[in-house]
Amino acid sequence: MPYYKKGEEFYSPLKSAKNTGSAKSGVHHWIHQRLTAVALLILMPWALWSIHANILGASYDEVVAWLSQPLNAILSVLFIITVHYHALLGVQVIVEDYVHKEWLKIAKLVAQKLFYVASAIACIYAVFSVAL
Amino acid sequence: MSDQNIKAKRPLSPHLQVYKLPFSAYMSILHRASGAFLALFGVFLILAFSYSLMCGAECYDALVSLLGTLIGRLFLFALSLCAFYHMFNGFRHLFWDSGKLFKIDNAQNAGAFVMLATAAAVLGYWYCAYYYVLMK
Numbered sequence: 412m413p414y415y416k417k418g419e420e421f422y423s424p425l426k427s428a429k430n431t432g433s434a435k436s437g438v439h440h441w442i443h444q445r446l447t448a449v450a451l452l453i454l455m456p457w458a459l460w461s462i463h464a465n466i467l468g469a470s471y472d473e474v475v476a477w478l479s480q481p482l483n484a485i486l487s488v489l490f491i492i493t494v495h496y497h498a499l500l501g502v503q504v505i506v507e508d509y510v511h512k513e514w515l516k517i518a519k520l521v522a523q524k525l526f527y528v529a530s531a532i533a534c535i536y537a538v539f540s541v542a543l
Numbered sequence: 544m545s546d547q548n549i550k551a552k553r554p555l556s557p558h559l560q561v562y563k564l565p566f567s568a569y570m571s572i573l574h575r576a577s578g579a580f581l582a583l584f585g586v587f588l589i590l591a592f593s594y595s596l597m598c599g600a601e602c603y604d605a606l607v608s609l610l611g612t613l614i615g616r617l618f619l620f621a622l623s624l625c626a627f628y629h630m631f632n633g634f635r636h637l638f639w640d641s642g643k644l645f646k647i648d649n650a651q652n653a654g655a656f657v658m659l660a661t662a663a664a665v666l667g668y669w670y671c672a673y674y675y676v677l678m679k
């Protein structure tokens with residue numbers, strides 16, 4: 412049940428003042444956070460299992476051999492992409508909630524985006540260079 | 544409607560200094576905290592791990608022995624706690640997002656289940672890790 416209906420009492424003047432109503436964009440952010448969450452629900456157990464079964468206690472060569480199997484390389488890349496995207500979306504919400512100085516907020520959002528994109532690319536590059 | 548009226552009719556949000564948080568509120572905060580921990584340190588570990596693999600056996604062994612120190616193990620323990628908690632509780636979130644588990648009892652039972660599952664998984668995981676590594 413919604414707490415209020417359109418036109419009822421909980422609308423604040425801020426809505427008219429800011430002239431936007433809802434944030435206009437943002438639904439895709441919410442949906443992508445859920446989509447990546449669903450994907451992670453499969454990829455995380457796989458990653459935890461792999462760490463446990465194939466990486467813990469293994470030598471460098473064994474890990475490289477494990478990562479060179481196509482399925483493992485592909486799942487690793489999918490995991491890397493999904494984690495980075497989900498983490499970026501999540502961290503973005505946290506900064507939007509807690510950082511109120513506009514310039515600082517924008518600086519942090521930009522820095523995060525750059526960091527996560529760069530980190531994802533570096534990780535994927537590393538997987539390919541080891542696996543191929 | 545005037546400003547005053549709107550304010551009077553709005554539900555108040557809890558005043559954190561004097562409000563006893565319910566169990567579900569702690570779980571909510573923990574979801575955010577564990578997510579932030581994973582997003583910072585988990586991602587950084589993935590980056591370090593991939594980079595060390597690319598860099599070669601010496602880098603990889605250096606990273607592994609760093610993680611094998613007491614502080615390294617405590618770090619990994621915290622990370623695994625966050626990962627399992629966030630994963631199970633994220634599952635609970637997805638139930639809510641599909642319109643389920645909204646009754647207070649159901650939400651709380653699911654929360655208690657998340658706590659138990661997290662504890663069991665983390666303990667099992669570390670038991671396995673030690674068993675597996677020590678047996679080698």
Ligand code: HEM
Pocket residue numbers: 459460461463464663664666667668670671674675
């Ligand atoms: C994500 C969670 C888990 C993963 C990825 C995992 C993975 C593994 C792996 C790879 C081994 C070593 C198998 C081998 O020796 O080749 C193992 C052993 C074992 N695990 Fe788990 N495990 C998990 C959770 C649990 C839990 C929750 C429990 C119990 C509460 C458990 C109990 C055991 C036991 C008793 C062994 C030793 C079995 C043996 O080799 O004789 N595990 N696990």
Ligand code: HEM
Pocket residue numbers: 444445448449451452453455494497498500501502504505574575576577578579581582583585586629630632633634636637
């Ligand atoms: C099985 C794995 C995962 C599932 C099912 C999952 C699920 C979710 C869901 C449903 C949300 C939205 C919560 C909300 O709206 O309050 C969320 C938020 C978040 N997740 Fe995950 N997640 C998973 C793994 C991860 C990983 C690996 C990371 C970090 C690398 C991460 C970082 C975050 C962050 C930072 C947030 C934002 C927290 C907030 O807004 O309070 N998650 N997750």
